[in-house]
Amino acid sequence: MEVAGNPIRVQSLVQDGKTVVVPPQYVQPPETRPQHNNLQKEKKSFHVPILPVIDLSKTSNSISEQLGLACREWGAFHVINHGVPVELLDEMRRVGRSFFEDCTMDQKLSYSCDPNSPASEGYGSRMLVSSNDTVLDWRDYYDHHTLPLSRRNSSHWPHFSSNYREVVAEYSDQMNALAQKLLGLISESLGLPNSCIEEAVGEFYQNITVCYYPPCPQPELTLGLQSHSDMGAITLLIQDDVGGLEVSKDGEWVFVNPLSDAAIFVILADQTEIITNGQYKSAQHRAITNAKNARLSVATFHDPAKMKTISPAFEPRKYRPVRYADYVSSWYTKGPEGKRNIDALLL
Structure with a gap:
C-alpha cells in the first residue's frame, strides 16, 4: 500500500475513524495471533510469573545473584535506581509522542526512511523490506542513528519540538553509559572480568527507535510487533502506562506490566x-495491540560494528563464531x- 510513493503509515489508517476492519496485510495467521480472550482467562486461573526487578543501588553481590537468575531464566528484567534522571525519561517519552500526535502527516513524511533499506534512519512502518515481509506490524516508528558520534547527525531528526534533538542526544549518552554498566555487571555475574562482554562487542552502534502503536479495531487479529529476539548485544526500553510488551517464557507469553516512570x-x-555461550539467553518478545489507546515505547539498541566477529567466551563452544554483518x-x-536466527548458529 502506497500513497504518492510513500508506504501507508498505520496511524493514518485510524485517524479518520473509518477503519473498522483490519486490512488483510496486517492480519496474523491463526498460529501467531495473540489470543487475547484466552490469555485473560488463563491469567485469572493460573499464577502469572512476574518479570524480575533489579535495584542497581544494592550491593554488588546482591545485584550479581539477581542478574544471573534473571539472565538465565528470562533474558530480560527491569532496573530501578539506575542513575538516569526520570525527568529525562519523561522528556524522551514526551518528545516522541509529540512527533506522532502533534505533527501533521506531511511533516512526518518529510522524515521518511528508505522503505527499501532495512534499519534506515527516519519515519517508517516496516521491520523488513517489502520483498521479505508477509504480514505487517501494527505500528509506526522513528529510528535515530545515535552512536558512534560519526553516525549521529541531528539534522536528520525532527525539529518541530524546540528541544527534540537535544533530548535525543542526551538520552543517547545516558543509555550508552547504562548499557556499559549493565554489560559489566553481567560479565561479573558469570565470573568474567567486568570489561569482557563490552570488549567482545566493541564500540556500540546505537539506534534509538520510538515506536507508536495506534489503537487497533481488531486487536485479536494483529501484532504491534512480531515475535523476535533482538540482533545486537543489549536493548534498553521505556514504555508508557498503556502496556503491550510480552516476553516468552517456557513457551508462554508473559505480559510486561509497566512499572513506575x-x-x-x-x-x-x-x-x-x-558471548555467554548460551548461559544467558536473549529474550524472545513481541508487542500486542489494543482497541482503545495508542501506546508508545522507546527502544535503545546497542549493537556491535558490522565487521566485528562474535564468538563464545567459554569452552566447549555451543555456537559458531559469526561476523555481525552476516548475522544482520x-x-x-x-x-x-x-529465535530462529541464533538457533541456526548452534553447534
Missing part, C-alpha cells in the same frame, strides 16, 4: 547469548520468527 526494561540480545543480513533476509 523511572523503571527501564532491559532485554538481552542475541550477541550476548553467543540473515536476520533481514529470513525475517525474525522468534
Whole structure:
C-alpha cells in the first residue's frame, strides 16, 4: 500500500475513524495471533510469573545473584535506581509522542526512511523490506542513528519540538553509559572480568527507535510487533502506562506490566547469548495491540560494528563464531520468527 510513493503509515489508517476492519496485510495467521480472550482467562486461573526487578543501588553481590537468575531464566528484567534522571525519561517519552500526535502527516513524511533499506534512519512502518515481509506490524516508528558520534547527525531528526534533538542526544549518552554498566555487571555475574562482554562487542552502534502503536479495531487479529529476539548485544526500553510488551517464557507469553516512570526494561540480545555461550539467553518478545489507546515505547539498541566477529567466551563452544554483518543480513533476509536466527548458529 502506497500513497504518492510513500508506504501507508498505520496511524493514518485510524485517524479518520473509518477503519473498522483490519486490512488483510496486517492480519496474523491463526498460529501467531495473540489470543487475547484466552490469555485473560488463563491469567485469572493460573499464577502469572512476574518479570524480575533489579535495584542497581544494592550491593554488588546482591545485584550479581539477581542478574544471573534473571539472565538465565528470562533474558530480560527491569532496573530501578539506575542513575538516569526520570525527568529525562519523561522528556524522551514526551518528545516522541509529540512527533506522532502533534505533527501533521506531511511533516512526518518529510522524515521518511528508505522503505527499501532495512534499519534506515527516519519515519517508517516496516521491520523488513517489502520483498521479505508477509504480514505487517501494527505500528509506526522513528529510528535515530545515535552512536558512534560519526553516525549521529541531528539534522536528520525532527525539529518541530524546540528541544527534540537535544533530548535525543542526551538520552543517547545516558543509555550508552547504562548499557556499559549493565554489560559489566553481567560479565561479573558469570565470573568474567567486568570489561569482557563490552570488549567482545566493541564500540556500540546505537539506534534509538520510538515506536507508536495506534489503537487497533481488531486487536485479536494483529501484532504491534512480531515475535523476535533482538540482533545486537543489549536493548534498553521505556514504555508508557498503556502496556503491550510480552516476553516468552517456557513457551508462554508473559505480559510486561509497566512499572513506575523511572523503571527501564532491559532485554538481552542475541550477541550476548553467543558471548555467554548460551548461559544467558536473549529474550524472545513481541508487542500486542489494543482497541482503545495508542501506546508508545522507546527502544535503545546497542549493537556491535558490522565487521566485528562474535564468538563464545567459554569452552566447549555451543555456537559458531559469526561476523555481525552476516548475522544482520540473515536476520533481514529470513525475517525474525522468534529465535530462529541464533538457533541456526548452534553447534
